[in-house]
Amino acid sequence: MIAKSVSSLTAPALALGYGQEPKIGSVYLREADEVAKALVEASAVLRAAQYEAQHDKLTGLANHTLFNDMLSQQLLLCERMKMHMAVLFIDLDGFKAVNDRHGHGMGDQLLRAVATRLDAAVRSSDIVARLGGDEFAILLIDTGRADAHRFAKQLIERISAPYLLGNLSICVAASIGIALFPETAATPEGLLLAADEAMYQAKREGKGRSVVAQVLTP
Numbered sequence: 001m002i003a004k005s006v007s008s009l010t011a012p013a014l015a016l017g018y019g020q021e022p023k024i025g026s027v028y029l030r031e032a033d034e035v036a037k038a039l040v041e042a043s044a045v046l047r048a049a050q051y052e053a054q055h056d057k058l059t060g061l062a063n064h065t066l067f068n069d070m071l072s073q074q075l076l077l078c079e080r081m082k083m084h085m086a087v088l089f090i091d092l093d094g095f096k097a098v099n100d101r102h103g104h105g106m107g108d109q110l111l112r113a114v115a116t117r118l119d120a121a122v123r124s125s126d127i128v129a130r131l132g133g134d135e136f137a138i139l140l141i142d143t144g145r146a147d148a149h150r151f152a153k154q155l156i157e158r159i160s161a162p163y164l165l166g167n168l169s170i171c172v173a174a175s176i177g178i179a180l181f182p183e184t185a186a187t188p189e190g191l192l193l194a195a196d197e198a199m200y201q202a203k204r205e206g207k208g209r210s211v212v213a214q215v216l217t218p
């Protein structure tokens, strides 16, 4: 009975080690039951830590780390399936003025509201991330140049519509850089860098617009 109870914890303990959820049935012994409960708790702690490491605390969106992982995965898939993909680098225009005029708390609320609009604008297969500060990124799967450009244009309009926060109506705009797979670059780093540079070009050209990146790789 004791041996059976203890050995029934082996599989759940291994599952925990592999990052899976431990499934624990009846263990028949009070001491073994305590260990089982500890394993379940450890699993929850591990999952929470994993979620925190991959998500932006303020908006709940994917963070830089998760976005890079997803970008690498999707790139391999698109390569195999001969599909196109677009990376959008989005930076808000005039966000600092919102912080300066209405305070950091209101700036945070605005970032959350922008995140909600971005999330609502994409398909469930696409990925939205906050890279940091007022920078966001979107990965559009199975999307070519014309569709990415149209999407970015609509997104700028959506972002620029006034936000009703408390009793204030706040406006902010956005500049977007677009990099395309496979035309612009064929690596995750190359795509993100090209989209970032295109975003800066959009800023230089007057903000509130999108620019498609030049081809970086021969």
Ligand SMILES: Nc1nc2c(ncn2[C@@H]2O[C@H](COP(=O)(O)OP(=O)(O)OP(=O)(O)O)[C@@H](O)[C@H]2O)c(=O)[nH]1
Pocket: 058, 091, 092, 093, 094, 095, 096, 097, 099, 103, 104, 105, 106, 107, 108, 111, 132, 133, 134, 203
């Ligand atoms: N409220 C809030 N502000 C943040 C956060 N992270 C960064 N910031 C602020 O966001 C601002 C971003 O700076 P910029 O991108 O230069 O501001 P901007 O006015 O949008 O400038 P342009 O991009 O040139 O239009 C800085 O003032 C940061 O202090 C955050 O989590 N919350």
